[in-house]
Amino acid sequence: MWVRYGVAGTMTNDTISAEDPITGDEIQIPADVEVGEIIDSPVTGTELEVVAVDPIALEEAPELEEDWGE
Amino acid sequence: MNVGVLYSRIRRDEKLLLSELRDRGHEVTKIDVRKERFGVHDAPAAFEDVDIVVDRCLATSRSRYVTRFVDAYGIPVVNDPETAAICADKARNSLVLAEAGVPTPATEVTFTKESAMESIEEFGYPCVLKPVIGSWGRLMAKIDSRDAAEAILEHKETLGHYEHKVFYIQEFVEKPGRDIRVVTTDGEPVAAMARASDHWLTNAARGAETEQIEITGEMAALVERASDAVGGGLLGVDLMETGDSYTVHEVNHTVEFKALNDVSDVDVPATVVDWLEATVQGVEVTA
Numbered sequence: 001m002w003v004r005y006g007v008a009g010t011m012t013n014d015t016i017s018a019e020d021p022i023t024g025d026e027i028q029i030p031a032d033v034e035v036g037e038i039i040d041s042p043v044t045g046t047e048l049e050v051v052a053v054d055p056i057a058l059e060e061a062p063e064l065e066e067d068w069g070e
Numbered sequence: 071m072n073v074g075v076l077y078s079r080i081r082r083d084e085k086l087l088l089s090e091l092r093d094r095g096h097e098v099t100k101i102d103v104r105k106e107r108f109g110v111h112d113a114p115a116a117f118e119d120v121d122i123v124v125d126r127c128l129a130t131s132r133s134r135y136v137t138r139f140v141d142a143y144g145i146p147v148v149n150d151p152e153t154a155a156i157c158a159d160k161a162r163n164s165l166v167l168a169e170a171g172v173p174t175p176a177t178e179v180t181f182t183k184e185s186a187m188e189s190i191e192e193f194g195y196p197c198v199l200k201p202v203i204g205s206w207g208r209l210m211a212k213i214d215s216r217d218a219a220e221a222i223l224e225h226k227e228t229l230g231h232y233e234h235k236v237f238y239i240q241e242f243v244e245k246p247g248r249d250i251r252v253v254t255t256d257g258e259p260v261a262a263m264a265r266a267s268d269h270w271l272t273n274a275a276r277g278a279e280t281e282q283i284e285i286t287g288e289m290a291a292l293v294e295r296a297s298d299a300v301g302g303g304l305l306g307v308d309l310m311e312t313g314d315s316y317t318v319h320e321v322n323h324t325v326e327f328k329a330l331n332d333v334s335d336v337d338v339p340a341t342v343v344d345w346l347e348a349t350v351q352g353v354e355v356t357a
Binding site: 037062068 | 081084325
């Protein structure tokens with residue numbers, strides 16, 4: 001079976017509310033997020049970084065840099 | 071054990087690893103390298119209680135330096151800083167593979183666009199020009215003509231960082247629309263997948279389709295030699311099929327394994343944690 005990378009996930013169904021740092025909208029994100037994790041804003045599609053979890057705080061994630069990768 | 075995890079971004083790979091470690095009752099110390107200050111004499115407080123450090127830095131530059139510091143602090147780190155330095159640099163990567171007699175594509179490095187053009191003309195068209203530092207297939211060029219070569223070389227010489235003036239030129243390998251990624255721990259294959267795409271680049275990060283494949287004896291022997299050549303550790307060895315055999319085009323040191331885990335029967339993060347546990351036990355026994 002061929003799998004398209006990035007489609008399968010391990011996300012739980014539980015979500016929590018957070019404020020989108022760009023639009024100010026209240027958004028739902030997975031409840032099991034970690035500090036440092038990147039999520040896509042459901043409002044703008046922008047990558048957001050989880051910078052705190054108690055309480056939850058998000059920031060716009062850094063732009064891709066040239067030496068990123070594996 | 072207490073595992074320090076160096077990171078600047080938690081990808082799904084890191085999350086899988088963190089979950090497996092915590093599920094087994096290990097302590098995890100997440101260390102965001104963007105926030106630390108690395109002194110040459112003393113380790114930052116975050117490293118105080120860790121038994122081993124796992125480098126999961128997304129940025130190669132950070133990975134290369136931080137692993138050096140952690141090693142200097144006397145804390146076991148995977149991967150080893152020398153392995154990171156070799157794998158981070160495509161020229162060094164190719165050189166150690168060739169030195170070890172591991173089949174790898176013919177490659178030349180030049181430092182001016184004139185000598186680069188000589189190299190390209192000798193390889194013939196198509197051939198491949200890659201940045202020496204970089205990942206996910208970015209800035210790689212399949213050169214189909216002299217006109218294209220001249221334009222690309224001029225752009226690299228004019229616009230690029232000094233590293234782009236190190237021209238890494240490689241033969242184009244006619245692969246069967248796919249390449250193979252084998253994740254290894256100290257040379258032992260964990261699992262393998264084929265990455266297929268209509269595009270000449272078949273990186274999973276570029277949307278290639280992935281499928282588990284069986285690890286043949288020949289593949290296992292080859293990836294073990296490739297792993298040994300770069301110093302071992304947790305690696306992603308990339309192979310291309312050449313008809314009757316394989317060629318190793320690169321070895322990756324902060325390997326992403328989520329795509330492999332999705333298609334494989336093997337629990338990749340569990341196997342990696344098994345290896346980490348054994349590595350720490352080995353350190354304790356020899357200390």
